[in-house]
Amino acid sequence: MSLLEVRALSAGYGPVEVLHGIDLDVDHGEMVVILGANGAGKTTTMRAVSGMIGRSGSVTFDGVDITRTNAEKLVGMGIAHVPQGRGTFPDLTVMDNLRVGAYARSGGIAADIDRWFAVFPRLAERRDQRAGSLSGGEQQMLAIARALMSHPKLLLCDEPSLGLAPLITQEVFEVLKKLNADEGLSVLLVEQNANLALKVAQRVYLLETGTVVASGSAAQIASDDAIRKAYLGA
Amino acid sequence: MLRIDEGSTRHWLLRLLGFAVITFIVVWVPTQMSSSRIGQFTDAFILMIAAMSLNLVLGFTGQISIGHSAFFGIGGYTAAILIKDHGWSPGYTFYAAAVVAFVVGCVVALPALRIRGIYLALVTLAVAVLFPTLVRWKKLAWLTDGSKGMDSVRYEDVPVWPILGELKGREGRAVFMFWLGLIVVVATYLVCRGIVKSRFGRALVAIRDNETAAAVMGVNLTTTKVLVFGVSAALCALGGVLSTLKSGVITPDGQYVTLLGSIVFLLVMIVGGAGTLWGPIIGGLVYVWLDNTTRDIGTSDSGILGALFGWADQSPATLILGLVLVVIMFAAPYGLVGLAKRLGRKVVVIVPRPVGSSTPR
Numbered sequence A: 001m002s003l004l005e006v007r008a009l010s011a012g013y014g015p016v017e018v019l020h021g022i023d024l025d026v027d028h029g030e031m032v033v034i035l036g037a038n039g040a041g042k043t044t045t046m047r048a049v050s051g052m053i054g055r056s057g058s059v060t061f062d063g064v065d066i067t068r069t070n071a072e073k074l075v076g077m078g079i080a081h082v083p084q085g086r087g088t089f090p091d092l093t094v095m096d097n098l099r100v101g102a103y104a105r106s107g108g109i110a111a112d113i114d115r116w117f118a119v120f121p122r123l124a125e126r127r128d129q130r131a132g133s134l135s136g137g138e139q140q141m142l143a144i145a146r147a148l149m150s151h152p153k154l155l156l157c158d159e160p161s162l163g164l165a166p167l168i169t170q171e172v173f174e175v176l177k178k179l180n181a182d183e184g185l186s187v188l189l190v191e192q193n194a195n196l197a198l199k200v201a202q203r204v205y206l207l208e209t210g211t212v213v214a215s216g217s218a219a220q221i222a223s224d225d226a227i228r229k230a231y232l233g234a
Numbered sequence B: 001m002l003r004i005d006e007g008s009t010r011h012w013l014l015r016l017l018g019f020a021v022i023t024f025i026v027v028w029v030p031t032q033m034s035s036s037r038i039g040q041f042t043d044a045f046i047l048m049i050a051a052m053s054l055n056l057v058l059g060f061t062g063q064i065s066i067g068h069s070a071f072f073g074i075g076g077y078t079a080a081i082l083i084k085d086h087g088w089s090p091g092y093t094f095y096a097a098a099v100v101a102f103v104v105g106c107v108v109a110l111p112a113l114r115i116r117g118i119y120l121a122l123v124t125l126a127v128a129v130l131f132p133t134l135v136r137w138k139k140l141a142w143l144t145d146g147s148k149g150m151d152s153v154r155y156e157d158v159p160v161w162p163i164l165g166e167l168k169g170r171e172g173r174a175v176f177m178f179w180l181g182l183i184v185v186v187a188t189y190l191v192c193r194g195i196v197k198s199r200f201g202r203a204l205v206a207i208r209d210n211e212t213a214a215a216v217m218g219v220n221l222t223t224t225k226v227l228v229f230g231v232s233a234a235l236c237a238l239g240g241v242l243s244t245l246k247s248g249v250i251t252p253d254g255q256y257v258t259l260l261g262s263i264v265f266l267l268v269m270i271v272g273g274a275g276t277l278w279g280p281i282i283g284g285l286v287y288v289w290l291d292n293t294t295r296d297i298g299t300s301d302s303g304i305l306g307a308l309f310g311w312a313d314q315s316p317a318t319l320i321l322g323l324v325l326v327v328i329m330f331a332a333p334y335g336l337v338g339l340a341k342r343l344g345r346k347v348v349v350i351v352p353r354p355v356g357s358s359t360p361r
């Protein structure tokens, strides 16, 4: 059984339905990417999975039906969400941002902070700085480290490359890849930069106006001519 | 410019100096000043408490409330009713008022916090408007004495505290209220500080900075907001008790019980520095000082100020403070405390501890 099983997921905002019945799986230790144009519903999918918005259909996580579980509970169960636009807390220090990341649990927090400081040395240097004073890349690193503080089994990462210089984007993706390979962390990634995403992810879903129009292994998708034309701009 | 390492001996000396100055002022006021001057400080204490309580909700959590005058009034009325009708000793009414206001605060917050921004402002506004009306309501007159309010709500005899010596008459009462007020201010400050520096406090700032991100970190928005609203209401009620014990009266249109009170609390908090622990304290002092120095302006028809404010039959303090507020918003968006910090940094810099020394070696 997969770690995350999404079946016939519908979700939206108030009267507007954005997702019209999506099926999606993330296996243990897998890195899956959702590709799609602006407004396709990628962010909405992430929000629906992490329980931030109402949803119908069924969502199963680690064998447990979580369709009616709210966001705060899901953190404790092992779903961490790095929202689009990072969502770091600008007035809290780097340290305090990480502490809030561990809000759903207790014990060993200092050790965890040290652990992620080792992975993100630039955050360590800025530990007492307000998060608002960090660069975009540093904030993205902080957002990821903060999410990892909750000991997730599944990391939802929404467009980490948004607004970052290519070199920094690369760095962020290296880290994600390493976490996936070395720690066995399952990742559900949303990305506009398809070429980059296809290099790190194992499987791909293509989203178009709230519907999954294609899915397959990264290699399959990358070699499908029609898809290449439509989505990869080549 | 002076550079001082955080936690160094000099840093501690600097803190000690600050503490000594405050202690000196605090002892000097009630022993050397006239009782009316002492009373003005107590007025400042009352405002500090209310503004500190509002600061928890608005400054730290980012939830606007224009309803705090109602919690202030609830405190005052709880004290008045318990003392007059049930023969309570005034000191104990602080606890009762805090409990009552906590419960009311939570109940108000439950529906109010499902909404945000301008709508939350409107709901709390309704609470502020509703409270005096409710107090005046005929069917509640058995409890609140309706529009005429309640009087002689005070210590019959000021309790004897050995450390203060013997306190007699009007002067003695003023001195006693000063110390009582100071205790409540310090207690309120410590509660706020404890909250802000705790895990719960980090959650508050997280909610203020980014509500949705806070939720996906596992912060329960409703519980957290309701709790902080309740605690804030309880603290604000302490200010109400103090105010009632000081003046001995409370009426539905008394000071800070009406909507105007909420506005004053807002002014005090913002002028001092929203989201800072010391902001409401500085704001309270500045407001009362302005209120008293401007009170006589316009009573004599001479001079520029007379020409400017002579038409007003009330103290233009609020108007002047409003103007000061506008100026401060431009000059010091983080209030007087923010400004002081910025200017202070040009004189003394506290250098944070270097990386890797967060735990003592």
Ligand SMILES: Nc1ncnc2c1ncn2[C@@H]1O[C@H](COP(=O)(O)OP(=O)(O)O)[C@@H](O)[C@H]1O
Pocket: A013, A016, A018, A036, A037, A038, A039, A040, A041, A042, A043, A044, A045
């Ligand atoms: N908070 C919101 N309220 C109402 N509609 C929204 C909201 N967020 C997104 N939408 C709408 O949902 C659709 C999908 O948006 P989104 O999931 O953000 O797309 P993507 O992340 O793929 O760019 C868009 O049409 C967008 O206008």
Ligand SMILES: [Mg+2]
Pocket: A042, A043, A044, A084, A159
């Ligand atoms: Mg998006």
